[in-house]
Amino acid sequence: MSTSSEAVTGNSASTEASVRTTARGTRLTLRAATLGRPGAPxxxxxDLDVAPGEIxxxxxxxxxxxxxxxxxxxxxxxxxxxxxxxxxRPLTGPSADRALVFQEDALLPWRTLRANVELPLAIQGSARTDRRRQAESWLARVGLGEQSRQLPHRVSGGQRQRAxxxxxxxxxxxxxxxDEPFGALDAQTRAGMQDLLVEVLHGTGATVVFVTHDVDEALFLGDRVALLGNGRLTAVREVPRPRDRTARDDPARLALRRDVLSSLGS
Known part of the structure; x- marks a missing residue:
């Protein structure tokens, strides 16, 4: 790794340009899989195939x-x-290729928001100046540029989820x-986080698997929606006009919503 700040900045700019222009998603596949813990499937x-870049x-x-x-x-x-x-290739354990986001924000309470965002970059070995710059850039993208030096307990639940x-x-x-990342948020904050997720994912090419109990959230965000019930994957359905707020009353979307609610026994 180059030690000059100019080289670091140049490499970072090149990397970020690559992220914006290259589909980086990965394919995730389950085949005839039984999931759970030993003795408790x-x-x-x-059987599930999640395409690169799909939500x-x-x-x-x-x-x-x-x-x-x-x-x-x-x-x-x-x-x-x-x-x-x-x-x-078989999944053999956790990887930096696959990031987890939980309903509880899981931020380290003794680190500022910026220091929390820097953490995966530090683990990857990024230079300090580079990871600070990238952390500040990401915080600005999620609307937290002015809160970067705050500790998690000093900001709201929605802001912690943004971080x-x-x-x-x-x-x-x-x-x-x-895993139900917006489940604890009020309706208005939740809708804002959904829109923010769509915005910040744009151009990353990342594959997303998003678990939710909210059918409307699932149909807004997903390219497809997978239905689980009775210990099985019961269906995977294409979503009409995903990530389009004006599609809420689309007849095809309404029909799918009825089918999903019916499958859930609602």
């Missing part, structure tokens, strides 16, 4: 295995049976795995 017979939302009733599926794709849980692959999103994306993961 949660979902069986899962897949996952819905289902409480306890149906949504979080288990996400943790399997993250490499935190090995399949009890079948296969879990990334780009055709967690910035931290997840700062390390340039090829997949972002999100």
């Amino acid at each position: 949660a979902v069986t017979g899962v 897949l939302t996952v819905v289902g009733p409480s306890g149906c295995g949504k979080s288990t599926l996400l943790r399997t794709l993250a490499g935190l849980l090995a399949p009890l049976d079948g296969e879990a692959d990334q780009d055709g 967690q999103l910035a931290r997840a994306l700062a390390g340039r993961p090829r997949a972002v795995l999100m």
Whole structure:
């Protein structure tokens, strides 16, 4: 690694330009997979292929295995049976390629927002000046430029989730795995976070698997929606006009919403 600040800046600018122009997503695949813990399978017979750059939302009733599926794709849980692959290679554990975002923000309380966002960059070995610049850039993108030196307890829950999103994306993961990240937010803040997620993902090319219990959220964000229930993956459906706020009353979207709610027993 070059030690000159000019070289570091140049390399970073080149990297960021590459991120903006190159699809960097990864393919995540489950084949005939049984997911869960030994002696306690949660979902069986899962066949799922998440395309590079796709946003897949996952819905289902409480306890149906949504979080288990996400943790399997993250490499935190090995399949009890079948296969879990990334780009055709077996998932053997966690990787910097796959970032996790939780409902609880999981920020380190003794580090400022900027220092939290710098953390994955430090783990990757980025130079201090470079990771500081990148952290400040990401915080500005999520609307926290003026709060970068605040500790997490000094900002709101929505702002902490913005910082967690910035931290997840700062390390340039090829997949972002999100476990009901906006579930604890009020409706207005939640809608704002959905729009922000769409905005900051633009140009990254990252593959996203987004678990939610909110059907409308799933149908707004997802290119496809996966339905879990009764210990199985019951369907994967294409979403008409994803990420289009004006599509809420689209007949095709309304029909899909009815089907999803019916499958959930709502």
